[in-house]
Amino acid sequence: MANQTKPILPLLLKKKPLELIKPSKHTPFETLSLSTLDNDLFNEVMYATIYVFKANEKKQNDPVPLLRKALSELLVYYYPLSGKLRRLASDRKLQLVFCGEGVPFEVATASLDLSSLNYIEHLDGQVALSLVPEIEIDYDSNVSYHPLALQVTKFACGGFTLGTALTHAVCDGFGVAQIIHALTELAAGKSEPTVKPVWQRERLVGQFDSEPAKVPGGDITSLLAASPYIPTSDMVTETINIRARSIKRLKDSLIRECEYPKEGFTTYEVLSSCIWKARSRALKLNLDGITVLGVAVGIRHVLDPPLPKGFYGNAYIDVYIELTVRELQEASISDIAKHVKKAKKTAHDKGYLEEELKNTERLMRDDAKFEGVSDGLLFLTDWRNIGWFGSMDFGWNEPVNLRPLTEQKTALHIGMILRPSQLDPSMEGGVKVIMTLPRVAMVDFRREMDAMNKL
Numbered sequence: 001m002a003n004q005t006k007p008i009l010p011l012l013l014k015k016k017p018l019e020l021i022k023p024s025k026h027t028p029f030e031t032l033s034l035s036t037l038d039n040d041l042f043n044e045v046m047y048a049t050i051y052v053f054k055a056n057e058k059k060q061n062d063p064v065p066l067l068r069k070a071l072s073e074l075l076v077y078y079y080p081l082s083g084k085l086r087r088l089a090s091d092r093k094l095q096l097v098f099c100g101e102g103v104p105f106e107v108a109t110a111s112l113d114l115s116s117l118n119y120i121e122h123l124d125g126q127v128a129l130s131l132v133p134e135i136e137i138d139y140d141s142n143v144s145y146h147p148l149a150l151q152v153t154k155f156a157c158g159g160f161t162l163g164t165a166l167t168h169a170v171c172d173g174f175g176v177a178q179i180i181h182a183l184t185e186l187a188a189g190k191s192e193p194t195v196k197p198v199w200q201r202e203r204l205v206g207q208f209d210s211e212p213a214k215v216p217g218g219d220i221t222s223l224l225a226a227s228p229y230i231p232t233s234d235m236v237t238e239t240i241n242i243r244a245r246s247i248k249r250l251k252d253s254l255i256r257e258c259e260y261p262k263e264g265f266t267t268y269e270v271l272s273s274c275i276w277k278a279r280s281r282a283l284k285l286n287l288d289g290i291t292v293l294g295v296a297v298g299i300r301h302v303l304d305p306p307l308p309k310g311f312y313g314n315a316y317i318d319v320y321i322e323l324t325v326r327e328l329q330e331a332s333i334s335d336i337a338k339h340v341k342k343a344k345k346t347a348h349d350k351g352y353l354e355e356e357l358k359n360t361e362r363l364m365r366d367d368a369k370f371e372g373v374s375d376g377l378l379f380l381t382d383w384r385n386i387g388w389f390g391s392m393d394f395g396w397n398e399p400v401n402l403r404p405l406t407e408q409k410t411a412l413h414i415g416m417i418l419r420p421s422q423l424d425p426s427m428e429g430g431v432k433v434i435m436t437l438p439r440v441a442m443v444d445f446r447r448e449m450d451a452m453n454k455l
Contacts, residue, residue, distance in 0.1 A: 011117070011127050013108040013153060020102035024072040027079035032096040034169065035204035036357045037314035039094050039364060043168040044087070045407060047176055048132045051392070052119045052401040052421075055158030063160055063187075064107050064152050066394065070187035071103060071150060078179060078197050078312075084144035085167060092364045094169055097144065104149035106133050113157035119401045120161065121421055125237055128405055132163035148179075160396075168314070174298070175312030177387035188394035198310035203303060206357030213362035215370050216320065217292060217377070225280070225289025225325050225376035229438040235412065237436040238446060241420060242271070244429030246453045250274070254334045265337045267431065268382045268417065269344075273336035274452055275415060275433065276378055280325050282437060282445035283375060287326040291376035294318050295340065297347035304350075317356045318379070319343040325376065380415040384431065398422070404434070411436035 037043070053063070075082045083098035108131075117123055120131070133149035147170045151163040166176055182193035217224065250270055276293045285291055296316045300307045307315055321339045328336065346352055362368070383404065392398055401421040406414050416434040420427035437445055 011110060011112065011123075011130055013110055013130055015106060015108045019068075019105045021068060021071045021075070021082075021105045022100060022102040023075035023079055023082055024069075025076045027076060027082075027098070027100075029098055029100065031098070032080055032083075032199065033201065034094045034096065035201040035313055036206040036360045037204050037317070038169050038201060039092075040314070040360050041092075041364065041369070043314060044094070045168050045410070046135055047164070047166045047168055048129065048405040049164050049166075049176070050120055050128060050131050050401075050403040050405070051162040051164075051180070051399040052114065052403070053160050053162070053396040054114070054119075054400050056396045061395065062154075063162075063394075063396065064154070066187045067150070067152055067162070067183070068105060070183050070394075071105060073186045074179070074183050074193075075103065077182065077193055080199070081148045081170070081179070083147070085147050085169060086144035092367065096147065096170070101146075104133055104135075104146055106149075106151040108151060108153040110153055110155050112155060114155045114159040114161075115157065119159075119421065119423055120403050121401055121423065122239060123403075125405055125408075125411075128403060131161050132405065133165050135165045135167075162399075171312045172314045172316055173381075173383060173386040174300075174315065178310070178312050181387070181391050184392045184394045196310050197312055198308045199313075200307070200311055201313050203307065204313070204315070204357065206354070206359075206361040208361060208365075209358060211358070211362060213366045213368040214359050215363065215368050216318070217370050217372060220290050220322065221370075221372035223290045224373045225285035225291045226373050227283035227285055227375040227438075227441070229283060229441050230375045230412070232438045234439045235408075235436055236439045236442050237411065237434065238442060240433045240435065240446065240449045241424070241427055242431050242433065242449070242453055243427060247271070247430065250333075250452065254337065257332060257334045263341070265334075265341070267384075269337040269340045270333065271417060271431065271433070272340055272380045273333045275380060275435070275449075277328055277331075277333070277336065278445055278448035278452075279378055279415075279435070279437070280328055280376065281448065282441040282443075284441070285325045285376050287324070287329070289325055289376060290322055291325050291328055292378070293321045293340070294377065294379040295321070295343055296379070296381055297344050299347060299353055302348055302350060302353055317347050317353060319347050374413060377413050378415060379413055380417065383416055383418045406436070 080096050082103050083096050087094050131153050133151040135149050147167045149165045154160045280291050298316050300315045321343050418432050420430050420432045
């Protein structure tokens with residue numbers, strides 16, 4: 001079942017003056033360097049995430065004082081987050097400068113009930129952004145900015161949202177989850193976080209060399225597929241629910257199709273294959289053009305020794321599958337899933353990781369960027385198992401929903417697979433997929449995904 005995001009009701013907020021929350025104890029004043037993966041220009045974006053909490057009849061306390069105090073305590077352990085980020089003009093590297101300024105913290109109130117907004121599930125992305133603090137990044141200068149900001153919005157029903165803006169340059173999805181869990185643990189009354197943070201960014205720094213940078217996709221720029229629907233300003237975002245039984249039936253059919261292979265297929269491998277194929281068809285990409293699926297693969301255990309549990313920096317690399325649109329459309333889902341599985345294994349090769357780190361350094365050195373047509377490019381990220389779910393109860397039970405938001409300029413190329421909200425018990429074990437497409441293409445994409453749900 002697919003649901004188009006839309007502003008159900010106007011969302012008018014009354015905001016209190018912004019506060020800057022400082023660490024509750026003395027912390028070091030220093031300047032920190034980041035890893036090669038942190039410094040990747042594509043990572044200098046803000047994660048915007050909304051956690052939705054229902055009213056708790058047993059505990060009517062105001063969550064704001066708890067979260068304000070917890071944030072101050074959190075910054076004793078995660079003191080780099082109370083500094084500021086800047087990118088140096090000399091070598092284009094990021095620095096995190098701790099100057100004791102603190103983390104922006106905002107409080108807002110809304111006159112609506114969360115239920116009238118379906119707990120933010122299908123709220124228009126631009127409207128939902130009002131529930132997240134705004135951090136402006138000036139990519140063309142070395143002006144510093146806060147890496148983290150929080151906003152608590154209280155609703156008339158007694159429920160509230162916690163909106164976070166956290167730069168991707170400081171942490172990946174695992175890191176975000178670790179930070180938020182630590183915050184809610186402290187808000188629940190714990191004296192310290194269960195998992196202590198570890199910096200160790202120097203372990204993911206690439207070696208310098210004089211080789212030319214290899215821009216991803218740069219060798220196939222003239223061959224990339226294009227869509228007749230792009231560019232357009234008429235874009236829509238939809239959330240597509242896929243039930244557990246549909247996923248199981250799809251997996252079972254692929255196993256039969258492959259005559260019971262030794263290795264089965266993961267949910268990601270199956271769904272990414274279906275979504276990639278359906279998206280290229282919906283966009284009517286030219287058949288002889290090349291379409292690319294980008295997959296983010298964690299590398300925490302690739303290093304020797306593995307990165308420690310408390311590491312919260314970027315620890316993933318992208319791998320790519322390139323096919324002509326014709327090859328993609330003529331391939332079976334099982335054949336596409338085999339390509340995805342093979343690409344994921346590539347990231348676990350230490351030699352591949354070392355080369356990726358070197359090339360990222362070259363890209364920064366040469367200020368090299370991809371400048372081709374990107375209509376057929378899809379990065380499909382899997383948020384289900386990065387530790388974002390569970391252990392967030394600090395008096396209001398677990399969040400009933402989690403809503404990530406993507407910048408408009410990149411939303412077309414990013415799809416997300418998440419666990420479903422807790423609002424629909426029938427979705428247990430299933431997933432929700434968030435996609436953004438031109439309105440005319442979304443009609444066909446939704447039709448294909450609905451058909452898959454009925455298998």
